Amino acid sequence: MKFRFSSMSIAQFQERQRIGWSRTRKWMFYAGLALIGVEIQGNYWNTDILYTFNQTPKNLQIIQNCTSLRQGVYKPTIYLQTAFLQSLYGSKFDPVPYVPMTRVEVPVENGLITIDSLPVNQKFLRSDKSENPKQKTLIILHGLTGASECNYIRHTVLNANRKGFRVYCINMRGYANSRMLSAQPTDFSKLDDLLAGVNYIKSQNPDAPLYMLGFSMGSLQLVKFLAKYKDVIKGAVAISCPWDIQTLAQEIKKPTKFIYNMAITKNFIRNMKWNIDVYKKSGIDVDQAQKCYRTEDFDEIVTKKLLGYESIQDLYTKINCVKEIEQIEVPTLFVSSMDDPVIQSQYIPKDAILSNNNLILALTKKGGHIEWFTGFKAVRVRIL
Template identity: 25%
Template sequence: MDPTSPSIPSYPTIVLKGLSIALCFFLLYHLILIVTQRWTKIKLTFPDRSRRLPNCENVEEIVNMCCKSLKEGFRASWWLPNGHAQTIYSAMADFSKDDQITYQRQLLRVTDGGTIGLDIYPPLSLRLPPDSPVILINHGLTGGSHESYVRNMVVWLTRPVGEGGMGGRAAVVNFRGCASTPLTSPHLYSTGSTIDLHTSVLYLSTLFPSAPMFGVGFSLGAAVMTRYLGEQGEKCRLRAGVVLCCPLDMRVVTYGLDSPHPLTRLYSLSMSHKILRSISPHLIPSSPLSHPTSHLHIHLPEIISLTKSLRRRITLKASKMLELVACTVGGGNELFPFETLDGFLSWSCPGNWIGSIKRPTLAISALDDPIVSSACLPYRAIRQSTHCVLATVSQGGHLGWFEGPLFGKDKHQRWHVKPTIEFLRGVLASQHPGKGMVEEMEVRQEGDWTWVGEVRWMVLEEVDEQGWSGSEEEGEASD
């Protein structure tokens, strides 16, 4: 070979150069995408004006007049620039020193034998004006009142109005089996079961008959809140609702988590393990879930094998755990167990109830949410509704929406509390209380049981729960 002739690059060198160029273009593309997303306006989808009902609250007017933060938009923390970063940080960061709260716990036994853990703040011993708002909060999958996103919302909602809050009382509905709530029924909770929330609403209505009541839900809890608002319709005792990161189309969310994308697999695996960990303590022979009469009983050998096999656990999918657990014991009515996962997801889909909602409802979702993707957002159903508005934000991830600096006391500042409070205060200031909101309930007492209509409950005990800020696992990486 002529030593003066130019050398031909080897094949590995060409491949490495090609990969380097591709990586540079990939990083540049995402950098441009992140920068442009920061300045994207929030898109608001309102009901069609032709569908407005006479003498009903105009959600478009409430949002335009009161929700300043939706107009100003959301600017994600520069160090959490996309949905994956926001979501993973929300699940894994240490929030134990933030928003420390001592709740007062009320345990309610309901007709089907289940137990609800209602965590109230400030405690009932602290008297507020009788017309101070009461806000019920639903947590996400296997979560509870200890979650950082819940505590942050509770702290802001209960602050005085002059300090940016609602000046009210918050009550977190810990679904059966969650946040150390005893599991005393042969079934759990799901997006299709609203009995825990409905009982809590009626119970608090008897304690605070003059108080306007509102609902806030996160992720799976947002799905329960959406369904509840739709089920109750004109009879709903909640004055308004806010649903955050709501999986409005359960099929899209569930099957989307089966994607082979590495990060999506991580979320699916995390969700599966959360469900597995939540039911593992209840697999002992004396548990209602393990009783031969429980629908879950036939799946116990498979579930127990999952807890013992590392190989099987690392290949778990969210759809599989939902098929094993939610389809069989995700509610207590005659529809259970469902024969197929698709049948359960279709029945439990909260988006089916949007058209039945008759109370002002604000749904906020992030377009870069890697769990509740933009593909599940029902724009058409919102436009055909009468009381719902959907705010789609370009950034925020799943239960993130961090906008604070890298260091300092505002590091964990979350944006979504601002539009939530603005919307609820706007509804409170409106001149349309809604039909059925001021109707008195007929409350009957039979022994230890309290009855309102066909719903009854028994207050089991009153416990002051301390240390929630660090006693449970933080975050919710996969709802």
């Protein structure tokens, strides 16, 4: 068998290289145009913030004072164009900053809650390096999937600290790797545990104005608290409020929401594992509970029994805050996204919000559940 080798001159080789490089540059050019198109579409189209509020001087001033709101637009990170990507990046890839917080345990009925705190930033101290007893104080309420150990909470703590707030994070029973004295979890339809936490913070700062910021289920607690205890909090922000848990429970059962349903359930299981011996002593089938992939199944096996409800529907019905909206008497800002993968925007009670002069709803067209990233480096949008 004979092999033939074709000879190629240097000129021919250089010509082929030129043609190949020319084609490469052409495809790079097309790819660049595509990226520019995505940038324009994602960052400059359909990014207006939709507001629902009564245009009182006080409400207009609140929006004017918030940089991320007064611009009237939200520009998502170019590579985080969907709610799924925003949520995924926020929970799995966004670095968790170190925050040197101090923890205390606060007793509640049949258990305890924990409060993590960060003192006032040094640049806001008085000339003698002491804290101003009237320094504004922020109370942060977490969602179902995590508490003060989570990145979204810690980023908020740092941002508030830079703004001059004394910051407290209230961790409900069994959250943030805290111990449980009994298997009784926090009942989010009641305010006893939250009130105990707020009273402790108030006792430590009797002259300080208190503000509150809640995420997801924490924002639902916030609404219920503001409606009942009207003279404790000066102002509040509610991020991705779920409003009606019964409706949310039906939505999250849809096949398209399975990944979110499973993620929330796995966080329930993680919290249970931190105090698994306590759950075993209460008679809960922890082995069966750890096999759950849906929140409804976990609540049926664990939550309903421990809180003493006859059915999970009864539990879900009592955990909602729509009726309390009209009773809020302090300035409160609600922030949600139209493409929130967990909470459907069509269920936001806009009429009830509009009927109360103290409330503002800021609704972005893109974002995620408690996550709004912007800029190429994917930084979190700051509300404070």
